[in-house]
Amino acid sequence: ETGVTQSPTHLIKTRGQQVTLRCSSQSGHNTVSWYQQALGQGPQFIFQYYREEENGRGNFPPRFSGLQFPNYSSELNVNALELDDSALYLCASSLTKGGGYTFGSGTRLTVV
C-alpha cells in the first residue's frame, strides 16, 4: 500500500482565480472523498466519487467540482476563488463505500 498522497502541499492564489488540487488514492480504493477543513474546525464533506462518478455532495456551491480517474487519482477544482476558500483540503479513500477511510496529508490553500 502506498497510502494517499496529495499535491501540492501548499498553494497561494488570488481571489477570482481557479485552482486544481490532486490526490492519488491507494490502489484498489474505488471511493474517494474530499473534505474542507477551516482552522480550528472539523473537516466538512465536499463530495464523493465512486468508480469515476460523483455519488454524494455536501453543502458546497457548484464552483467546487471534481474528477476521478481509472488509475485511482482524482482532482478537486475550485473556480472563482473567494477568501473564505482558504483552508486545508483533505482527500480520503476507502476500499468500500461504507468502510474506513485513509486520509492524505492535505493541501493548504491560501486565497489572498
Next chain:
Amino acid sequence: KQEVTQIPAALSVPEGENLVLNCSFTDSAIYNLQWFRQDPGKGLTSLLLIQSSQREQTSGRLNASLDKSSGRSTLYIAASQPGDSATYLCAALVGDSSYKLIFGSGTRLLVRP
C-alpha cells in the same frame, strides 16, 4: 441531521495519566465511527475504526468504545506520553447510496512532560 460533538474542546494533563475523550452523535443510524489524530497543519491519521455492530476496538494504549443506543463513543488513552499531544477527531459514517463522514470539532490534547 447528524451532528457530532466532542468534549472537552481542550485538555492538558501531566505525562502518565490515563484519560478519556468523549464523542457524541445525535442519530444512531451510523455505519461506523472512526477516531483520528491530527498534528498541527497535517492530515488525519486513523487510530481506530469501530463498526456499528461492534462495542469496542483496541490498539496498543488506545481503546475506543461505541454505544449506538446512547449516541456515544469514548477514546481511552492509557499512560499518556508527550508524543500523544495532538488534536483527536471522531467521525461518524452516515448515508445510504453514498456515504460521508461527519466530524466533531476535535479535542486538543497537551501532555506535559
